[in-house]
Each structure stands twice: as C-alpha cells, then as structure tokens.
Amino acid sequence: MTAGLKGTVLVTGGVKRLGKVIAEALRADGWRVLVSSHRVDAGADFVADLSEPSGPAKLYAAALAAEPDLCAVVNNAALFDGDAATLEAVNLIAPRKLTTLLAGREDGVSSVVNILDSRTLGSAESEDSPYVRTKRALLADTRKFAALFAQTLRVNAVAPGPVLPPEGRHEPSGEMLLDRRPTPEDVAAAVVYLLSAESVTGVVIPVDAGQHLLG
DSSP: OOOTTTOOOEEETTTSHHHHHHHHHHHHHHHHEEEEESSSSSSSSSOOHHHHOOOOHHHHHHHHHOOOTTEEEEEEOOOOSSHHHHHHIIIIIIHHHHHHHTTTTTTSSSEEEEEEEGGGGGGOOOOOOOOHHHHHHHHHHHHHHHHTTTEEEEEEEEESSSOOOOOTOOOOOOSSSSSEEEEHHHHHHHHHHHHHTTTTOOOOEESSSGGGGOO
C-alpha cells in the first residue's frame, strides 16, 4: 500500500452525480479510488456493464489486477427505470456478486458500503416501484452478509433521502423533520465514516433529514 493511503476502494458508478461526490470525498480522506461506469466515454477507470451476468466478476478482476490492495467497494451504481430483470441485475445482483467476491479475500477485513434509499426503511408497500423493491432486497443483503462474512468483511449501507432526483425527472421531496435538506456531501461523509469504522457492521445510516421517521 502506498504510504499515506488507507487502501484502495472501488466506487461503482463513480463518475457523476452522487457517485462522483462519494469518490471525491474518499480521495480527500486518503483512499486510492477506482471508479467504474457503463459508458465508454465517461472517463472511468473501468467500463463495466453490470447488467450482464459476467459484468461484476470482470469488473472485480480488473480492479484487483490494477490495485492488488483493493479492500473496499462502494456499491453505488443503480438504475431507476427499466425492465424488472435489468433493474434487479444492476441494483441487486451486481452488488451481491461484488460483495461475495470481496469477502473471499483472506488478507485482513475488507469493507462494503451499499447505497440504498431511505424509502426502504419503512414497511413494504404494494405500490413500491421495481427500483425500491431492489433496494429493499439490497438492505436485506446488507444485514445478511454482515453476519455471514463477519470474519473477512464488514458490510454497511447508507440510505439517502431526497438528495438528487433521477436524471431527467422532478420528484417532490416530501416532508422532512429537519429544516436542512440532505446533500450529496452528507451522503459521502456517511460513506467515509463507514469505510473507516472498524467496529461497525450491519449498520444502515439514513441521510434523509429524518424523513424515514415519518413513514
């Protein structure tokens, strides 16, 4: 590991919007950051189609080959719209595969942070969108894998509230308990904390100005 660095972390979807802010915050905190994107022209370290069955494994292998001290993954890449199978592949199956691959490392305890949605913290509703359903399943994975892989991997999550609407859409933010609306920087700060909190696993931090308490 390079002197002064905490280690290497892979941030999926880390070239724009929330992923970009997370990547920048981790670099400022002393991490070597690798980022992926599904777009060839995005300027990412790796181009990866996480909707493909082999996409997550290929991405992990490429990241590990580039930086053998890879010890953390932030599962940020997500789709908000599309067919159910593709949403599940990107939002749930890809994080699941990357988590299990990282858990297989035997040189110390690694760390995963999943990016959820604060809407997953309330009761499931019949009108939940396919996107929310995949994030609920990822929440369940977070807790399951935290227990299953505790000897080699810490697994935590951050659940943003009305931080950024999906691209090309305008959504009402809804009621919040706090006067201050959460920002991408608030989400990134929670990710930074969880990656370095060596005694914390199976935890979900809501970053939603208390919105999850109103559901």
